[in-house]
Each structure stands twice: as C-alpha cells, then as structure tokens.
Amino acid sequence: MNDETCKSQERQGSWRTQKGLSAVAALLLAGFAVAPLATAAERDTAHRGTLVSVTSVADRGVGQVREFLAGRDIATDPVRYGVRAYRLTYRTVDPYGKPTTATGLLSLPKGGAQRLDLVSDAHGTMVKRTYAPSMSEDLGRVPSYLNASAGRAVAAPDYLGLGEGPGPHPYMDTRSAVTASVDMLRAARAAADRLGRPLTGDVYATGFSQGGQVAMALGRALEGGTDQHFRLTGLAPVSGPYDLAGQEIPALFDGRVNDTSGVFYISYWLVAQNRLYHYYKDPGEAFRAPYAGRVESLFDGRHDEQDVVKGLASSVKRLLTPAFSNRMQHPTGPLLDAMRSADHTCDWKPDAPVRLYAGAADTDVPIGNARSCALQLAAHQAHVRVVNQGDVDHFGSFVTSAPQVARWFDALAGRASLR
Structure with missing residues (x-):
C-alpha cells in the first residue's frame, strides 16, 4: 500500500x-x-x-x-x-x-x-x-x-x-x-x-x-x-x-514492493499464518522491539490500515529480526509450507x-x-x-x-x- x-x-x-x-x-x-x-x-x-x-x-x-x-x-x-x-x-x-x-x-x-x-x-x-x-x-x-x-x-x-x-x-x-x-x-x-x-x-x-x-x-x-x-x-x-515463494516474498526484499506496503502485508501474513503453521512461538522471534509487543493486537479486526502502518516500522528491514529476515528469504519447514499453500492456484488447466x-x-x-x-x-x-x-x-x-x-x-x- x-x-x-x-x-x-x-x-x-x-x-x-x-x-x-x-x-x-x-x-x-x-x-x-x-x-x-x-x-x-x-x-x-x-x-x-x-x-x-x-x-x-x-x-x-x-x-x-x-x-x-x-x-x-x-x-x-x-x-x-x-x-x-x-x-x-x-x-x-x-x-x-x-x-x-x-x-x-x-x-x-x-x-x-x-x-x-x-x-x-x-x-x-x-x-x-x-x-x-x-x-x-x-x-x-x-x-x-x-x-x-x-x-x-x-x-x-x-x-x-x-x-x-x-x-x-x-x-x-x-x-x-x-x-x-x-x-x-x-x-x-x-x-x-x-x-x-x-x-x-x-x-x-x-x-x-x-x-x-x-x-x-x-x-x-x-x-x-x-x-x-x-x-x-x-x-x-x-x-x-x-506466487508468494517465487515473486511476492522476494519482491519484499529486492525493492519491487514499496516499504509501506511491504511492512503492512508481511506483518499481516506472518501473524495470520502463524496461527495455522506455528513457525514462531513468540512474536519477538520474528519482529524487532518494540513492534513485537504490538503487532498481533494491531490485527484484531478493529484497527484500520492507517493504524497498522503507524504502529509498525518504516521498512521490512527495520520490522523483522535479522534471523527471521534470513528465514523469510531462505524458507524451510512450516514457513515454506505456509508460502506454498497459497501457490497452487494457477497449477491447473481451465476450460x-x-x-x-x-x-x-x-x-x-x-x-x-x-x-x-x-x-x-x-x-x-x-x-x-x-x-x-x-x-x-x-x-x-x-x-x-x-x-x-x-x-x-x-x-x-x-x-x-x-x-
């Protein structure tokens, strides 16, 4: 955004x-x-x-x-x-x-x-x-x-x-x-x-x-x-x-996605998908302070996009911990499963x-x-x-x-x- x-x-x-x-x-x-x-x-x-x-x-x-x-x-x-x-x-x-x-x-x-x-x-x-x-x-x-x-x-x-x-x-x-x-x-x-x-x-x-x-x-x-x-x-x-794994996620880190949108999308995706795939036990594993303490509450359905953006970092680099940023760019295990779960929608032949x-x-x-x-x-x-x-x-x-x-x-x- x-x-x-x-x-x-x-x-x-x-x-x-x-x-x-x-x-x-x-x-x-x-x-x-x-x-x-x-x-x-x-x-x-x-x-x-x-x-x-x-x-x-x-x-x-x-x-x-x-x-x-x-x-x-x-x-x-x-x-x-x-x-x-x-x-x-x-x-x-x-x-x-x-x-x-x-x-x-x-x-x-x-x-x-x-x-x-x-x-x-x-x-x-x-x-x-x-x-x-x-x-x-x-x-x-x-x-x-x-x-x-x-x-x-x-x-x-x-x-x-x-x-x-x-x-x-x-x-x-x-x-x-x-x-x-x-x-x-x-x-x-x-x-x-x-x-x-x-x-x-x-x-x-x-x-x-x-x-x-x-x-x-x-x-x-x-x-x-x-x-x-x-x-x-x-x-x-x-x-x-x-294509999350091949296009959208890499674009968050190579400049093709603007910083404001990148922070908004990746924080929303990480919080929501972690409920299903459990790739972090504590938000502090993925998000830097002070954002780790507020990121999940920002996506409670009561905040609008402006509230979310104001409450988070100005860039993905400043939002994610170095270790989790590396995991995002080289995903394995549950994190990769979460990405791939959304990447099959074009894998068919429409009539x-x-x-x-x-x-x-x-x-x-x-x-x-x-x-x-x-x-x-x-x-x-x-x-x-x-x-x-x-x-x-x-x-x-x-x-x-x-x-x-x-x-x-x-x-x-x-x-x-x-x-």
Missing part, C-alpha cells in the same frame, strides 16, 4: 453513506429482512452454505450507481440498471473444518432478465472487519455495483473473520477463502430464489489483490466439481499474489476463458505474479492472456480493470446466449 493507496483509503471513509431503503425493497424483504431464516433446531443441523439471515443494506437507482462509481474514478458505461444489495449471513467452516458463520454481500440488478448469471467477487486485503463489502459502502462494493448494474447477480464474500463473521481473519489462507466463497455462492442461490431472481448456474469469477488469488482458487474448485449447481463461465482476477489483469507499475503486487501464473497455466496447455494495464499502480490496476472485466463478462454472456 503506497502513499497514494493510503490516501485513497482515507478518501473511502468520506464516501461511506447510508441512504434510506425504498418502499419496494422494504416490502420485498418484509417478514425476513433481519430475522433468522432457520429455527435453532434447524441451524444445529444446517449444511454449509445454508442461509442464517438476509438484511437489506442498499437500494440505488441507476443514476446513484453511476454517481457512486464515477466518484471513485470508475468508468460507468457498463451500467444499465439500479442495484439492490443484501447482507447474507450463512453457514460455512473455519480453517480447521469446524462449523462457523460468515457474511457477504449479494447485489441484484433492478431490471434485466428474471433468471440471472452470477458473479463471484473476491475483495482485496482488509484489516478492519467493518470495511468488508456487506458492511461498508466503499471501494469493496465497486465490482458488486458495477456487475449488478450490468444485469448480473453478484456474490461478494466478506471472508472468515471479516464483516459479522466471528474470530480473526485467516489472511491468505486459500483453503478457507475458497470454502467461504463457495458457501457464499450457495447462500446467494438460496437468497436469490427467495427474492424472486433465481440464478442460472453460470458463474463469472473475479477479484482484486488478495481476491485475485482467491478468484483463481475458486475457479479451480468450481471446475473441479465442488458444487454441481455452478458452472465456471469466465475467470478474470486482477493483480493477485499468485473456461481466463484473463489475468495487472499493472506494470504495481509496487504492492508486482506484475511478475501474473506472469508466473500465466506460465503455470501454460504448463498445462492453457494459454492465458495477461492484460498489462501499463504504468499504473496497485489501486490504478483496479480502477482500470474493473470496468474492463465487466465488459468482458458482457461479451462472454453474449457468446453463451448464441450457443
């Missing part, structure tokens, strides 16, 4: 508005807007993806959608309809396979076809739980509003531990990100049925930054048959860290069309990640285009790519209708 990204995050806070719901939306949700959808006895035996509750959170006319997107420098030409959005609470599993709940945002167009194709949108790195798409109307909702206003349903999982989901967020844990995403698709299918907008089963997957990696992993799971109701129709991740979007001037997630992903896919005889957005930074790659992805999904849907 460079200085410009920090500024964009500050701007996001001023963008958060909550407007009254229309009478139509209120009537549509009458009787179950905020009430549980299952009795206590039913919830005890509920399966993954089962809805717990649906809450209406936004109702925007077409003009309001255009204003929302234009205010964030997003092209508005894909917009055709207004949007209604709902927070879904649903049943899923934690990284250990134990039952838990998660939340996510379901967005539906106010018009268009009765039966809707579905977009899965995976958001980028967030530390404050209330910034999640179902909770806050800021950048996390851009792809949802953009694609829903183009005439598709959009399911945007908050992930575990964000939004109203319990516990800490297992940052960059691919397996639980996929289960939460798949279960969000299932919950979206049930909610869309109840709201009178049933889904076709065709799924377009996208995501930005952390979400780009999640989208790739979700695409692989869908084509692997993780749920018989959903068919992967298109896959368009943006600026994802697909659905795929495009990888990235920016050449990205100093958060360097474009080498996308090129590594394309090489992995090519090894399986899948030749995927890397859409190089040129001299744009991390946030700029999102601003440029989001409407392009929506247009590409439009084109894919048009081809599908001709078959």
Whole structure:
C-alpha cells in the first residue's frame, strides 16, 4: 500500500453513506429482512452454505450507481440498471473444518432478465472487519455495483473473520477463502430464489489483490466439481499474489514492493499464518522491539490500515529480526509450507476463458505474479492472456480493470446466449 493507496483509503471513509431503503425493497424483504431464516433446531443441523439471515443494506437507482462509481474514478458505461444489495449471513467452516458463520454481500440488478448469471467477487486485503463489502459502502462494493448494474447477480464474500463473521481473519489462507466463497455462492442461490431472481448456474469469477488469488482458487474448485449447481463461465482476477515463494516474498526484499506496503502485508501474513503453521512461538522471534509487543493486537479486526502502518516500522528491514529476515528469504519447514499453500492456484488447466489483469507499475503486487501464473497455466496447455494495464499502480490496476472485466463478462454472456 503506497502513499497514494493510503490516501485513497482515507478518501473511502468520506464516501461511506447510508441512504434510506425504498418502499419496494422494504416490502420485498418484509417478514425476513433481519430475522433468522432457520429455527435453532434447524441451524444445529444446517449444511454449509445454508442461509442464517438476509438484511437489506442498499437500494440505488441507476443514476446513484453511476454517481457512486464515477466518484471513485470508475468508468460507468457498463451500467444499465439500479442495484439492490443484501447482507447474507450463512453457514460455512473455519480453517480447521469446524462449523462457523460468515457474511457477504449479494447485489441484484433492478431490471434485466428474471433468471440471472452470477458473479463471484473476491475483495482485496482488509484489516478492519467493518470495511468488508456487506458492511461498508466503499471501494469493496465497486465490482458488486458495477456487475449488478450490468444485469448480473453478484456474490461478494466478506471472508472468515471479516464483516459479522466471528474470530480473526485467516489472511491468505486459500483453503478457507475458497470454502467461504463457495458457501457464499450457495447462500446467494438460496437468497436469490427467495427474492424472486433465481440464478442460472453460470458463474463469472473475479477479484482484486488478495481476491485475485482467491478468484483463481475458486475457479479451480468450481471446475473441479465442488458444487454441481455452478458452472465456471469466465475467470478474470486482477493483480493477485499468485506466487508468494517465487515473486511476492522476494519482491519484499529486492525493492519491487514499496516499504509501506511491504511492512503492512508481511506483518499481516506472518501473524495470520502463524496461527495455522506455528513457525514462531513468540512474536519477538520474528519482529524487532518494540513492534513485537504490538503487532498481533494491531490485527484484531478493529484497527484500520492507517493504524497498522503507524504502529509498525518504516521498512521490512527495520520490522523483522535479522534471523527471521534470513528465514523469510531462505524458507524451510512450516514457513515454506505456509508460502506454498497459497501457490497452487494457477497449477491447473481451465476450460473456461481466463484473463489475468495487472499493472506494470504495481509496487504492492508486482506484475511478475501474473506472469508466473500465466506460465503455470501454460504448463498445462492453457494459454492465458495477461492484460498489462501499463504504468499504473496497485489501486490504478483496479480502477482500470474493473470496468474492463465487466465488459468482458458482457461479451462472454453474449457468446453463451448464441450457443
């Protein structure tokens, strides 16, 4: 997260508005807007993806959608309809396979076809739980509003531990990100049925930054048959860290990742992944004083990115102990396992069309990640285009790519209708 990204995050806070719901939306949700959808006895035996509750959170006319997107420098030409959005609470599993709940945002167009194709949108790195798409109307909702206003349903999982989901967020844990995403698709299918907008089963997957990696992993799971109701129709991740061991981690130390972002990402990743892989017993083994005494508390879901950055060192070199810095650059054992656990998302052959979007001037997630992903896919005889957005930074790659992805999904849907 460079200085410009920090500024964009500050701007996001001023963008958060909550407007009254229309009478139509209120009537549509009458009787179950905020009430549980299952009795206590039913919830005890509920399966993954089962809805717990649906809450209406936004109702925007077409003009309001255009204003929302234009205010964030997003092209508005894909917009055709207004949007209604709902927070879904649903049943899923934690990284250990134990039952838990998660939340996510379901967005539906106010018009268009009765039966809707579905977009899965995976958001980028967030530390404050209330910034999640179902909770806050800021950048996390851009792809949802953009694609829903183009005439598709959009399911945007908050992930575990964000939004109203319990516990800490297992940052960059691919397996639980996929289960939460798949279960969000299932919950979206049930909610869309109840709201009178049933889904076709065709799924377009996208995501930005952390979400780009999640989208790739979700695409692989869908084509692997993780749920018989959903068919992967298109896959368009943006600026994802697909290659931690080969690209992203080395870039933290060779200057390709800027200092502010490097400190933020590596501290978040180390704290979250240590809960799963246990490569340090005490934070002081990894982090220098005084940061070792505060780093874990900064990632409690209540601090925003600015709080985290202010509480840590100015560079990765000043953040990590010399011994742990050496371990990061020559990983073995549990530390290497943690890196590799996220590096399999491009190791498959997609049948659905795929495009990888990235920016050449990205100093958060360097474009080498996308090129590594394309090489992995090519090894399986899948030749995927890397859409190089040129001299744009991390946030700029999102601003440029989001409407392009929506247009590409439009084109894919048009081809599908001709078959």
